[in-house]
Amino acid sequence: MKRKIIKVAEKTLVVSLPTAWVNSQGLNKGDELDVDIKDYKLILTPPLKTMPHLRTTINVEHLDERVLRWEISSLHKQGYDEITVTHYNDKQFVIIEELIEKLFVGFIIKDQSQLRIVIGQVALIDAKEFDATLRRAFRLLNTTMDDLFLAFEKQDKELLAKQLSYEQTNNKLTNFCERLLNKALTQKTHGHFWYVFAWNLEKVADNCKYIAQEYSEDLRISPSALHLLKEISVFVEQFYECIYSFSFEKLVTLSKRKRELAKELLEGLKTGDEKDRILLHYLHMVVLQMADFSASLIALQNDSMQVCEDI
Numbered sequence: 001m002k003r004k005i006i007k008v009a010e011k012t013l014v015v016s017l018p019t020a021w022v023n024s025q026g027l028n029k030g031d032e033l034d035v036d037i038k039d040y041k042l043i044l045t046p047p048l049k050t051m052p053h054l055r056t057t058i059n060v061e062h063l064d065e066r067v068l069r070w071e072i073s074s075l076h077k078q079g080y081d082e083i084t085v086t087h088y089n090d091k092q093f094v095i096i097e098e099l100i101e102k103l104f105v106g107f108i109i110k111d112q113s114q115l116r117i118v119i120g121q122v123a124l125i126d127a128k129e130f131d132a133t134l135r136r137a138f139r140l141l142n143t144t145m146d147d148l149f150l151a152f153e154k155q156d157k158e159l160l161a162k163q164l165s166y167e168q169t170n171n172k173l174t175n176f177c178e179r180l181l182n183k184a185l186t187q188k189t190h191g192h193f194w195y196v197f198a199w200n201l202e203k204v205a206d207n208c209k210y211i212a213q214e215y216s217e218d219l220r221i222s223p224s225a226l227h228l229l230k231e232i233s234v235f236v237e238q239f240y241e242c243i244y245s246f247s248f249e250k251l252v253t254l255s256k257r258k259r260e261l262a263k264e265l266l267e268g269l270k271t272g273d274e275k276d277r278i279l280l281h282y283l284h285m286v287v288l289q290m291a292d293f294s295a296s297l298i299a300l301q302n303d304s305m306q307v308c309e310d311i
Contacts, residue, residue, distance in 0.1 A: 017044075036188050043188050054080045061087035068095055072119075076104050077175060079183035082120040093117065102168050105176045127185035130177055134194070137173040137201050138240050140166060144208050145233040145286075151212075152226055155219045163212035170205040174198045193296040204236075204289045207282040214278045225276040228264060232283050235261060239290050243297060251294060258291045 006014045017027075027033075027046060034045040056075060060068055075083050076099075085096060096117060100107050106123035144166045151160035177198040180186045187194045215221075221229075235257060242250040265284040269277055 045184065045188060053082065055082040055084070056080050057084040057086060059087050060085055060092055063092070065091070065095060068092055069099065072096060072099055073103065073175065076107070077178045077182055079179060082110070082118060085117040085119065086115060088117060103172050103175055105172065105179075125176070125180065125185070127180055130180050130186040130194075133173050134177050134198060134201075135244065137170055137177070137198070138243065140170055140173070141201065141205055142233075142237050142240055144170075144205060145236045148208055148211065149226070149229050149233050152215075152219050152221055152229060157216065157219065160212050160216065160219060163208050167205050167209040171202060174202040190300055193299050196296040197293060200289055200292050204286055207285045207289075211279055211282050218275075221276050221279055222273045224272065225268065225279055228261070228268065228280070228283060232261060232286055235287065236290060239293065243293065246297065246301060251297070255291075255294070258287055261287050 001018060003015045003018075006016070008014050031046070036043040036045070058071060058075065060071070063071060072083065072085070085092075088096070096119065097109070100109065100119060104119075106121050106125055107119055108122050109117055110120040110122070111118035144163060147159055147162060147166075150156065151163075178195060181191045181195045181198070184191065235254070238250070238257075239254060242254060262284065265280050265287065268280045269284070272280065
């Protein structure tokens with residue numbers, strides 16, 4: 001589709017908007033558009049109030065608990081504003097209620113009958129909250145790693161159990177970020193890289209939950225494993241600092257540290273104490289997944305960036 005540039009004043013150039021797009025967004029004379037400049041492109045985004053209200057229907061009759069969670073969560077992340085669930089049973093209803101309470105920001109059950117449940121967004125989400133929400137999720141990961149170390153150091157089962165609530169909060173924060181990105185409400189020029197950040201952050205936090213579940217009854221580990229846990233907690237904190245105060249020097253240092261930690265963890269898996277092995281496995285995943293932030297982190301820097309050694 002092409003449009004001609006029209007000159008309407010001495011220095012004013014105008015391009016008309018496609019009628020079909022204007023109508024689909026419910027735009028009228030006087031409405032404002034967000035205009036973003038990306039290289040040689042102009043990106044026009046309508047105000048939030050005019051965004052199309054996305055609806056879908058899903059039959060959950062044959063879905064088990066895990067798949068049901070995946071399906072509903074996926075539709076929420078994709079940006080649907082209203083989800084009608086049909087052919088549900090009592091157990092599935094409890095799961096859906098839990099998802100709304102613990103995972104979906106601004107959603108409620110709007111309608112319920114024996115035939116269907118209608119889940120809908122009732123509060124407008126503020127796209128300006130993206131940066132603060134993602135940063136909060138990173139800070140929560142730092143707290144998670146610190147408390148995980150203290151739980152093992154002090155043999156504190158209650159503190160270890162807090163990992164489960166941390167992981168739920170992490171899911172809520174990262175899901176919120178992913179929904180904003182999928183609805184194109186924020187980070188319009190680098191949304192795909194930011195999505196990698198949110199998605200990967202959720203996966204890193206999952207490892208702490210798995211550790212808490214495996215060691216809930218017996219927190220005894222070797223001194224060498226406890227030392228590695230502390231070192232990896234420091235590594236996660238340093239990655240956070242690199243992300244929010246970036247330099248290639250920091251990233252190169254983290255690259256070297258990642259290789260050192262990975263080597264120690266693999267050696268521990270091969271020759272270390274048997275009771276440490278589950279812990280070391282998940283800590284190895286933490287190290288690898290934290291390093292996975294690197295490519296997207298570099299991509300988000302200035303176009304004039306230099307080439308950095310691949311982590």
